[in-house]
Amino acid sequence: MQRVDRRIIYTLIFISVIVPTLWPLQLPTAVTPETQSFFNAVDSLPSGSRILFPFDCWPSTLAETEPMAVAALRHCFRKDLRVVGLSNVGMGGPSVLERVLLQVGGEFGKEYGTDYVNLGYKANYQAVLLGMGSKIEDIFPTDHHGTRLAELPLMREVPNYDSLRFTVIISDNAMVDYWVSLVNARYGMPMVAAVTAVMAPKQLSYVQAHQLQGLLGGMKGAAEYERLIGAIDKANRGMDSQSLIHLLVIGFIVLGNVGYFVTRDKRRAPAGQQG
Amino acid sequence: MRRLRPGAVVPPAVLLIVLFHVGTALADAPAPSGAFRIERLNILVFALIFSAAVLWYIRRAVRGETFYIRPLSGLNAVDEAVGRATEMGRPIIFIPGTGELDQIQTIAGLSVLGRVAATTARCRTPLRVPVLYPLPMAAAQETVKQAYLDEGITDPLDPQTVQYVAGESFSFSARIGGMMAREKPAAAIYMGQFTAESLLIAEMGQAVGAIQIAGTAEPEQLPFFIAACDYTLIGEEFYAASAYLSNEPKMLGALRGQDLMKVVIVVVVVAGVVSATVGWGEEIWRVLLAAL
Amino acid sequence: MKHRLPILVAFISGAIMIVAFFGRGSVVDAVSDEALRGQTIVAGIALLLGVFSIVQVHWGRITTHHSDRVYSAVLLLCLAMMAGFGVFAGVDAGGVYDWLFQKIQAPMMATMFSMLAFFIASAAYRAFRARTIPSTILLVTAIVVMLGRIPMGQYLYDGLPSWANWIMVVPSVAVQRGIIIGAALGAASMSLRILLGIERTYLGRG
Secondary structure (H helix, E strand, O other): OOOOOHHHHHHHHHHHHHHHHHOOOOOOOOOOHHHHHHHHHHHOOOOOOEEEEEEEOOHHHHHHHHHHHHHHHHHHHHOOOEEEEEEOOOOOHHHHHHHHHHHHHHHOOOOEOOOEEEEEEOOOHHHHHHHHHHOHHHHOOEOOOOOEHHHOHHHHOOOOHHHOOEEEEEEOOOHHHHHHHHHHHHHOOOEEEEEOOOOHHHHHHHHHOOOOOOEEEHHHHHHHHHHHHOOOOHHHHHHHHHHHHHHHHHHHHHHHHHHHHHHHHHHHOOHHHOO | OOOOOHHHHHHHHHHHHHHHHHHHHHHHOOOOOOOEOHHHHHHHHHHHHHHHHHHHHHHHHHOOOOOOOOOOHHHHHHHHHHHHHHHHOOOEEEEOOOOOOOOHHHHHHHHHHHHHHHHHHHHOOOEEEEEOOHHHHHHHHHHHHHHHHHOOOOOOOOOOOEEEOOOOHHHHHHHHHHHHHHHOOOEEEEEOOOOOHHHHHHHHHHHOOOEEEEEEOOOOOHHHHHHHOOEEEEOHHHHOHHHHHHOOHHHHHHHHHHHHHHHHHHHHHHHHHHHHHHOOHHHHHHHHHHHO | OOOHHHHHHHHHHHHHHHHHHHEOOHHHHHHHHHHHHHHHHHHHHHHHHHHHHHHHHHHHHHHOOOOOHHHHHHHHHHHHHHHHHHHHHOOOOOOHHHHHHHHHHHHHHHHHHHHHHHHHHHHHHHHOOOOOHHHHHHHHHHHHHHHHOOHHHHHHOOOHHHHHHHHHHOHHHHHHHHHHHHHHHHHHHHHHHHHOOOOOHHHOOO
């Protein structure tokens, strides 16, 4: 029992992922205080506020980060917030952000250039984060499509951080630390973050220090947020699979320990007394 | 060996507590001008205290004082790992993290690589060092080349020894998986900054039966290494690895100075918790200000 | 001089960044900006080193009839193809390069990431054994958190999600802070040793 072939484990995990995908269980998800704080922080912004929306994610983590980005953007557009997007991940970041902005912007009838902008990517994140505090146009002379910022109505109103009210960070790497230490600490920009589940425990210390006003952690955080905004989507469907996998892992752990204790007792018993 | 005395800990701790309040007051004050960023004074003073502590103990170490370093089983296992690989005739994989050369963890990993390369050169054990970025690759090549030269190996370095593998962490882990499946290393050593690929690499190493030693300062990746590897160096144990393996007095003295600062921080944290719990913090500060 | 020059360069570079961190002024900011720009330029040129390494290793495998030469040929072909499309057809959205990245590279990256689900199961099964008291505490904590994060946990016991959240928010964060503080001190000590030339193994010298 304590030496189950890993192929059996992998097969059962595979089944646990596929079955709920084909036959959704529609299990409810409890909302954590950090997700509620994230929601409250965005919900308290006045309609028409300009916010920054960094999408600092690699394509590999899209299963976790894209649902969070979509849910957060739906909330922002529902509140008629005006979104300035950018990415500090060159490989895939701006194009995925573009896709998400187009998808959610289309749902709410938002217009590019007026309601949202995608600035794209520039190398050297330190220069980007600090430079935007002085003048965004020095760092991004054009947007992701090559249009000069002066030609975009939204960007004419946003010369630097002073014109932005809030930041919603979507990230799967250490960029959250840099946003907090370089932008929140120096410019006082209030912010929330949506990060992968593995990163969430570390970022909780920022929430406790009030450097972040809320936190979404992984697919569960996205599922909670979808419930709060009343738009059940991919994350909630994904939580069905995650729930089954958690139970399966717990089952294997229990099985392994049962096997361990049984064989330990057998090893301890003198030879003539076994069985 | 001398233990840390309260006299060495209390003055820096008091200074740090005062600095915290100074820094808070400066942060609330209007933005100052001038050549020196006064709002960072507390950081500067902390850095000076830290440097003074490290340099003080380096000086004492150079003068012959010995310092006790507790055994780090992960580092003691490096020789065992190399010996195992030599007996089995299989290579050792060493991954100096997946960070760029400007990350301090990468430099720490390269420091350990130097020691490991020297041991593998001595035992004539094949070494594989796959690297994620080109600059660490260049540094690793120099490190391994020098270690080989010091052991009398003057042949040109085999290009297969230190290889650049993609520029993205999951492509890197796919390559490592293939390398492990084909070459079946007897030992795998992971020392540096890692992200999500840590568990992928460690599990692939487990699958081929390699003895695995890991060291990182990334709190998110430590649980994966602890679950999948035989030995794990946690946080500052990893940074101490170079000093531990070299046993040089200056390095050991620096470790001692660093430990002093950790004790100071613990004292400050405890003082802060007590004062916040009983509500004395503001009162003490008011009394101090009035006295000044 | 050959051995002292890199140490001197490291010291001067470090000193510049320290002065830039604490200082203010046009000269200080300009020097710091130039240093950061220089770092970006060096990293960009170093990419050529990486490409050269890959080509050298895999071309060598092809010409020496290595057993994996087919994979090496595929790798070099893909390298040439992506570089060619990127340089001659551009990297803009909607182009061939972008299509190859979005439809082939990105799904492969996501696939590798998704393998973590399988590997965490096998790692947890193997590692979580109640051999000692600390490992038993670890085991119980992991089960509480895993159950508390899913709806079934709430069905089993109403308070499980809040227990799981408490574990993540209080002891877990406290431990992480401790590790981060210790690691930060270790990094600071290592940085000081590098600046002062005490630590030289990264230069290839023991």
